[in-house]
Amino acid sequence: xxxxxxxxxxxxxxxxxxxxxxxxxxxxxxxxxxxxxxxxxxxxxxxxxxxxxxxxxxxxxxxxxxxxxxxxxxxxxxxxxxxxxxxxxxxxxxxxxxxxxxxxxxxxxxxxxxxxxxxxxxxxxxxxxxxxxxxxxxxxxxxxxxxxxxxxxxxxxxxxxxxxxxxxxxxxxxxxxxxxxxxxxxxxxxxxxxxxxxxxxxxxxxxxxxxxxxxxxxxxxxxxxxxxxxxxxxxxxxxxxxxxxxxxxxxxxxxxxxxxxxxxxxxxxxxxxxxxxxxxxxxxxxxxxxxxxxxxxxxxxxxxxxxxxxxxxxxxxxxxxxxxxxxxxxxxxxxxxxxxxxxxxxxxxxxxxxxxxxxxxxxxxxxxxxxxxxxxxxxxxxxxxxxxxxxxxxxxxxxxxxxxxxxxxxxxxxxxxxxxxxxxxxxxxxxxxxxxxxxxxxxxxxxxxxxxxxxxxxxxxxxxxxxxxx
Numbered sequence: 001x002x003x004x005x006x007x008x009x010x011x012x013x014x015x016x017x018x019x020x021x022x023x024x025x026x027x028x029x030x031x032x033x034x035x036x037x038x039x040x041x042x043x044x045x046x047x048x049x050x051x052x053x054x055x056x057x058x059x060x061x062x063x064x065x066x067x068x069x070x071x072x073x074x075x076x077x078x079x080x081x082x083x084x085x086x087x088x089x090x091x092x093x094x095x096x097x098x099x100x101x102x103x104x105x106x107x108x109x110x111x112x113x114x115x116x117x118x119x120x121x122x123x124x125x126x127x128x129x130x131x132x133x134x135x136x137x138x139x140x141x142x143x144x145x146x147x148x149x150x151x152x153x154x155x156x157x158x159x160x161x162x163x164x165x166x167x168x169x170x171x172x173x174x175x176x177x178x179x180x181x182x183x184x185x186x187x188x189x190x191x192x193x194x195x196x197x198x199x200x201x202x203x204x205x206x207x208x209x210x211x212x213x214x215x216x217x218x219x220x221x222x223x224x225x226x227x228x229x230x231x232x233x234x235x236x237x238x239x240x241x242x243x244x245x246x247x248x249x250x251x252x253x254x255x256x257x258x259x260x261x262x263x264x265x266x267x268x269x270x271x272x273x274x275x276x277x278x279x280x281x282x283x284x285x286x287x288x289x290x291x292x293x294x295x296x297x298x299x300x301x302x303x304x305x306x307x308x309x310x311x312x313x314x315x316x317x318x319x320x321x322x323x324x325x326x327x328x329x330x331x332x333x334x335x336x337x338x339x340x341x342x343x344x345x346x347x348x349x350x351x352x353x354x355x356x357x358x359x360x361x362x363x364x365x366x367x368x369x370x371x372x373x374x375x376x377x378x379x380x381x382x383x384x385x386x387x388x389x390x391x392x393x394x395x396x397x398x399x400x401x402x403x404x405x406x407x408x409x410x411x412x413x414x415x416x417x418x419x420x421x422x423x424x425x426x427x428x429x430x431x432x433x434x435x436x437x438x439x440x441x442x443x444x445x446x447x448x449x450x451x452x453x454x455x456x457x458x459x460x461x462x463x464x465x466x467x468x469x470x
Contacts, residue, residue, distance in 0.1 A: 006408055014196045036188045036197050036310040063230040071169035078174070078216065079117025084281045085112075085273060087310075088256050090264015093175070096214040097263065098207045100181075101234055102221045108254055109220050110134075111142070112245065112272070112279050113177050116218070118148035125174030126152040128167060132159040132183030136204055146278040159193065161186045161202055167343070173215060178206065194222075200234045207238055236260060247274075248367030253288070254279060255368070258308070268308030276343045286313035289366045295394035299386030301468075302397050302426070303378030304417040305370045311413070311420040313397065315365040316375060318382035324358045334364030335379060336371060343380045343402060350406030351462050353387055374411040376402035377430070380461055381468050390469040395427040398468065406461045408432035422453045430464055433457030435441060 008017045011034055015026035023030050077092030089099075103109045114129065121127040131139055136155045142152055156167055161184055168176055178184065182194040184202040189304050191197040203219065221235060236242050241261045247254040256270040271282040282288055290313060294300065299318045304311050308452055316335075323329070332340050340362050347353045362379060364370055377400035385392050392398075399417055403410040411417070418429050437469045449455070458464035 005037055006037055009036050009191075009196050010034075011196050011405045014200060032196060034191070036195075075214070078120070078124055080116045082116065082270070082281055083122065083283075085116065085256060087308075088261075088264075088268045088270045089241065090261055090268075093216045094240070094263045095187065095216055096204075096210050097216045097240040098210045098219065098238070099216070099241040099243060100219050100221050100239040101243045102223055102247065104223050104249075107245050107247060108272075108274055108279055109245050110179055111146070111253075111274075112256070113179065113218055114139070114142060114148065114218065115146055115278050117148060117153055117177055118143070118146070120175045121150060121152040126154060126171060127175045127177070128154045128156060128171055128173040129177045129179070130156045130158060130164055130167070131165075131179045132157070133180060145276075159183050159185050161205055165205070167318040168209060168213065168215065172213070176210075176215055178217065178219045180222055181206075182222050196234060200238070203235055203238045237350060246369070251367035253282070253285075253366060253368075265308050269310065269312075286311075286420065289314045289368065290424070293365070296391065298389050298391055299382050301378040301382040301385065301392050302421075303370075303375040304397055304399050304421060305372050305375055306413055306417065309416075311417045312368075313420060313424060314368050314370065316378045317363045317365060318379065318386045319361040320358045320386040322356055323357060328357055328359050330360045330362075331387050332362045334367070334369045335362050335375075339373070339376070340379065342404070343376060343383065346402055346404060346406055346461060347380060347383060350460075351384070351465060353384055353395070355383060355387055358387070373401040373411040374399055374417075376400060377408060377461070377464060381465060384465050385469060388469060392468050393428065395425075396427050396468060397421040397429045398464070399429065400464070401460075402461050408458055408460060408464060418449065418455065422449050427452060428454045430456050430457060430458060430468060433459050 001062050008020050009015070010027060010029065010032045012024060012029040012032045013027035015024055017033060020033050020035065024032055075095045077090045077094055079086055080089070091159055101109050101113065117127045117129050129139065136157050139155055154171060154173070158164060164184065181199055181203060184198070185193045186198055186201045186205065188202055189197055206217055206219065219239065234441045240263065242259040244257045245254055245258055253375055254272045254274060256272065258266055258268045260266060271285040272279040273282050290302065293335040301316050303316050304313055324337055330337065330340055331343065340360065344355050344360060348356045360383060378398040381392055381398050382404055399411055399413055399414070414431065421429050456467055458467055
């Protein structure tokens with residue numbers, strides 16, 4: 001009989017160690033090492049691997065194959081029925097792909113994938129929805145609320161990995177949904193469900209199942225207190241694509257953001273709105289984000305952010321008030337706080353606005369979060385507008401990155417940004433001029449702008465503010 005060994009696995013990063021320690025040497029987290037019994041491979045596990053097409057007797061006999069001798073895959077992508085989600089996936093589902101969908105509790109992950117299941121079952125083929133958290137009666141109630149008929153939608157309430165694999169091999173569906181991966185249990189492991197060992201082993205087995213059966217599998221992952229999927233590095237390295245469903249709890253809009261995608265572009269986003277009948281696509285998100293804009297208020301500017309290949313126009317607001325305390329405070333919502341502090345320093349040093357002694361609040365309307373530096377000019381202009389009590393023209397869009405010397409730096413894909421602004425009815429666009437040269441003129445000419453649209457350039461933040469706040 002083989003000797004049973006024990007090992008200690010960090011529940012934060014997945015690192016394995018031979019002895020227990022209070023602090024994980026890999027990630028530095030405290031009290032995260034959990035003892036796990038390293039059981040030798042049993043006959044049942046060998047049978048499980050044979051079901052997936054991974055026979056131990058033949059796995060090591062594979063010989064290398066020359067690249068020209070490998071036949072390329074000619075399988076077409078499967079549309080999920082929602083253009084916003086197809087955009088994030090790179091054009092649709094790839095057969096045999098494993099996709100992780102993460103998000104905060106109650107954000108709409110199960111609702112979105114149940115809607116996708118209904119569309120695939122109606123247009124493509126049978127779908128197997130596996131739930132380890134809800135009963136089949138609960139899922140049916142949600143499906144009725146979403147008006148999903150489900151003639152080919154099969155429900156399975158199970159957490160055992162063996163049962164899931166057997167059901168997939170027997171049904172041979174067009175799509176599999178696993179809700180959620182933290183509830184799936186591999187019987188040959190002694191660790192508790194949701195632990196790093198279970199999550200990693202179950203994800204690997206599902207990945208092998210997807211590759212051998214050519215069935216795409218969606219896996220829902222819970223989010224930890226830090227805002228990441230439990231076992232983030234373990235899961236992100238295994239799966240083919242990672243999608244995050246984001247949004248403020250008190251806003252109706254949801255953003256489906258692609259963080260990793262082996263079959264398409266990353267950082268693409270799809271915009272949905274949570275309504276009574278479920279998640280509804282937002283085909284023109286820029287117009288939605290600007291629908292409630294107050295055009296006669298100071299401290300408001302419109303910026304253009306690139307999310308993947310899509311330009312989005314959003315409103316940035318700023319409020320500057322005298323501080324009633326010794327230490328002025330700055331608060332942000334949807335903008336990096338360190339970036340705001342840097343812009344305040346540039347405004348103070350290079351432009352001469354004494355905003356350092358005031359409380360500064362910056363906000364992106366609609367619960368949207370922007371990390372791109374091209375919004376620097378818009379944020380700085382909104383702060384200056386609130387400080388000087390002067391309005392930024394309602395038909396002007398501001399694009400540009402601000403440097404520490406107060407200069408305006410070039411941004412990428414300028415023609416797409418300017419074209420989107422013109423399409424939504426704006427008449428002027430303030431952009432950087434430094435370092436552009438002929439490239440700037442070519443990009444503007446390629447944008448095919450209307451005759452009444454005017455592009456204004458500025459070399460520094462001070463010049464730009466003089467133009468925007470004249």
